[in-house]
Amino acid sequence: xxxxxxxxxxxxxxxxxxxxxxxxxxxxxxxxxxxxxxxxxxxxxxxxxxxxxxxxxxxxxxxxxxxxxxxxxxxxxxxxxxxxxxxxxxxxxxxxxxxxxxxxxxxxxxxxxxxxxxxxxxxxxxxxxxxxxxxxxxxxxxxxxxxxxxxxxxxxxxxxxxxxxxxxxxxxxxxxxxxxxxxxxxxxxxxxxxxxxxxxxxxxxxxxxxxxxxxxxxxxxxxxxxxxxxxxxxxxxxxxxxxxxxxxxxxxxxxxxxxxxxxxxxxxxxxxxxxxxxxxxxxxxxxxxxxxxxxxxxxxxxxxxxxxxxxxxxxxxxxxxxxxxxxxxxxxxxxxxxxxxxxxxxxxxxxxxxxxxxxxxxxxxxxxxxxxxxxxxxxxxxxxxxxxxxxxxxxxxxxxxxxxxxxxxxxxxxxxxxxxxxxxxxxxxxxxxxxxxxxxxxxxxxxxxxxxxxxxxxxxxxxxxxxxxxxxxxxxxxxxxxxxxxxxxxxxxxxxxxxxxxxxxxxxxxxxxxxxxxxxxxxxxxxxxxxxxxxxxxxxxxxxxxxxxxxxxxxxxxxxxxxxxxxxxxxxxxxxxxxxxxxxxxxxxxxxxxxxxxxxxxxxxxxxxxxxxxxxxxxxxxxxxxxxxxxxx
Numbered sequence: 037x038x039x040x041x042x043x044x045x046x047x048x049x050x051x052x053x054x055x056x057x058x059x060x061x062x063x064x065x066x067x068x069x070x071x072x073x074x075x076x077x078x079x080x081x082x083x084x085x086x087x088x089x090x091x092x093x094x095x096x097x098x099x100x101x102x103x104x105x106x107x108x109x110x111x112x113x114x115x116x117x118x119x120x121x122x123x124x125x126x127x128x129x130x131x132x133x134x135x136x137x138x139x140x141x142x143x144x145x146x147x148x149x150x151x152x153x154x155x156x157x158x159x160x161x162x163x164x165x166x167x168x169x170x171x172x173x174x175x176x177x178x179x180x181x182x183x184x185x186x187x188x189x190x191x192x193x194x195x196x197x198x199x200x201x202x203x204x205x206x207x208x209x210x211x212x213x214x215x216x217x218x219x220x221x222x223x224x225x226x227x228x229x230x231x232x233x234x235x236x237x238x239x240x241x242x243x244x245x246x247x248x249x250x251x252x253x254x255x256x257x258x259x260x261x262x263x264x265x266x267x268x269x270x271x272x273x274x275x276x277x278x279x280x281x282x283x284x285x286x287x288x289x290x291x292x293x294x295x296x297x298x299x300x301x302x303x304x305x306x307x308x309x310x311x312x313x314x315x316x317x318x319x320x321x322x323x324x325x326x327x328x329x330x331x332x333x334x335x336x337x338x339x340x341x342x343x344x345x346x347x348x349x350x351x352x353x354x355x356x357x358x359x360x361x362x363x364x365x366x367x368x369x370x371x372x373x374x375x376x377x378x379x380x381x382x383x384x385x386x387x388x389x390x391x392x393x394x395x396x397x398x399x400x401x402x403x404x405x406x407x408x409x410x411x412x413x414x415x416x417x418x419x420x421x422x423x424x425x426x427x428x429x430x431x432x433x434x435x436x437x438x439x440x441x442x443x444x445x446x447x448x449x450x451x452x453x454x455x456x457x458x459x460x461x462x463x464x465x466x467x468x469x470x471x472x473x474x475x476x477x478x479x480x481x482x483x484x485x486x487x488x489x490x491x492x493x494x495x496x497x498x499x500x501x502x503x504x505x506x507x508x509x510x511x512x513x514x515x516x517x518x519x520x521x522x523x524x525x526x527x528x529x530x531x532x533x534x535x536x537x538x539x540x541x542x543x544x545x546x547x548x549x550x551x552x553x554x555x556x557x558x559x560x561x562x563x564x565x566x567x568x569x570x571x572x573x574x575x576x577x578x579x580x581x582x583x584x585x586x587x588x589x590x591x592x593x594x595x596x597x598x599x600x601x602x603x604x605x606x607x608x609x610x611x612x613x614x615x616x617x618x619x620x621x622x623x624x625x626x627x628x629x630x631x632x633x634x635x636x637x638x639x640x641x642x643x644x645x646x647x648x649x650x651x652x653x654x655x656x657x658x659x660x661x662x663x664x665x666x667x668x669x
Contacts, residue, residue: 135288136288137287140286145286145292146291148181148294150170151173153265154265157169164354165197167184167187171207174290176217177271178208179281181203182206183293184202185200187199198361200400203398206280206395208281210277213276282392283389284393292386294386297384298328298382301352306337307336309335310461314465317447317508317512318508319505323339326348327340328375343470361403370402372390373387385401385403414427415436437581441590445585448515470505478557496567503571504571506555507575509553584637587638588640
């Protein structure tokens with residue numbers, strides 16, 4: 037075609053595609069083959085090097101009558117371009133195509149498929165954080181996109197680790213690859229017949245477990261890929277070429293990318309509401325930062341924290357999603373990760389990119405937990421009330437006391453609704469899952485302290501929550517014991533009483549557990565280790581405050597009390613905590629009983645009332661003076 041434009045490509049292997057019935061026009065070979073080094077090396081994948089030119093022309097004509105012809109050229113200095121669509125002539129100097137963005141909701145985006153043979157996951161030997169490198173493919177395998185997700189210091193100040201995604205590049209299917217796909221599935225795309233169905237077993241407690249068969253000649257669909265690419269492993273790396281395409285979830289063929297499972301990671305990560313509520317309180321509500329409710333099951337929760345510390349357990353730390361930070365109320369941060377339920381009620385994190393992402397770009401990943409996470413935000417200092425200056429974080433002692441009082445009231449109300457079965461479940465959980473782990477850990481610290489082994493401040497911080505947990509288990513046992521007394525008084529059943537007295541029954545262990553879990557740390561260690569004394573004193577002050585909180589309106593509420601009043605109350609609590617327990621002849625006893633403590637706080641209340649009366653009179657007098665009243669100074 038004499039009107040064709042010429043595209044110059046030096047020292048490359050190029051591919052020319054001809055449609056069925058598109059004749060080999062006169063002059064094609066004259067323009068394609070200009071020297072002895074220029075030759076056609078393959079037609080539709082068949083090697084034709086060394087064959088006479090007339091035979092090569094004959095093969096092209098035979099192929100063209102029924103299907104596409106892919107002519108592989110080597111050493112060509114120029115090739116016909118204008119007479120064919122631009123995307124049908126491919127080489128290294130390709131241009132980025134302008135792709136239209138779809139207008140769909142996030143929840144309507146489909147999940148892109150991983151290229152199994154190009155998925156790599158490692159754990160850093162020093163920091164023990166995970167790293168993933170993977171490819172995802174569009175339906176039909178026409179495009180592949182390469183990404184890497186790593187963990188490093190977050191861009192948010194004081195946020196610790198963060199998860200970052202890097203777009204490594206895009207790859208397009210070349211004409212040889214397309215011919216393989218067309219010859220296998222035709223023009224209509226893949227037509228996959230499902231040859232198996234995953235089996236799921238449902239246990240009596242409604243948990244779902246995936247069932248796997250073992251035997252000969254069994255397969256999973258993914259096994260057809262092997263080390264090759266594409267459905268059934270029909271494609272190879274040479275069937276793709278690297279392009280300059282960007283990535284966006286709203287491009288045709290693109291969608292969400294699965295970053296991995298958040299929860300559950302282990303079988304024990306699913307807990308009942310009763311178990312999780314108790315664990316939350318025991319570990320100072322830290323597990324609430326990492327939990328998810330199970331969809332359609334209000335009585336179950338996903339909990340990926342360790343039963344000895346309340347922090348994420350080792351298996352959870354190997355999962356990338358737990359390093360994704362939260363946007364909170366920071367307007368400069370943008371959510372690009374969405375948690376969604378996947379198969380078997382598992383929660384996965386999905387990456388979503390709403391604007392074109394260029395090759396080599398790295399973005400930090402952020403999720404939004406909405407209003408359910410607000411109490412955690414306030415404790416950490418980035419809640420809406422924190423931003424507005426209305427409340428402070430938990431580093432401020434009065435603020436922490438105020439929140440903890442509300443939570444102690446809530447857990448006490450919860451325990452007051454327990455029946456015999458709830459008490460049994462609660463104490464079995466505390467004893468079997470939490471108590472012994474916490475006790476062993478804190479005892480090891482006490483042992484090292486007695487033998488004058490130095491402990492770093494970082495290690496002390498880790499043990500602080502465990503000592504608090506040990507004290508809170510004791511406090512919970514007392515509350516559960518009171519509830520048990522009420523139930524026994526209300527119930528006239530001799531059968532229940534006989535079961536409670538029988539130590540060999542599960543009910544008989546209730547009484548044993550209530551005694552076992554009480555605080556039993558010897559006070560002499562307080563003189564040896566000021567750290568333990570301080571932790572114990574702070575927790576005891578909180579217990580004392582709760583005992584008299586009904587006599588004082590919302591103690592430590594910054595909207596109700598002046599700072600000087602909160603300071604006075606704090607000093608009184610510290611004083612009482614120091615003398616609440618004392619060691620005399622190897623026994624621990626209380627100096628102050630409930631009656632004397634009530635009198636002390638009554639005096640405090642009366643003193644505050646007098647101060648309030650004086651202040652009110654002073655303000656009235658000052659207003660009169662400012663109004664011109666002739667009163668003496």
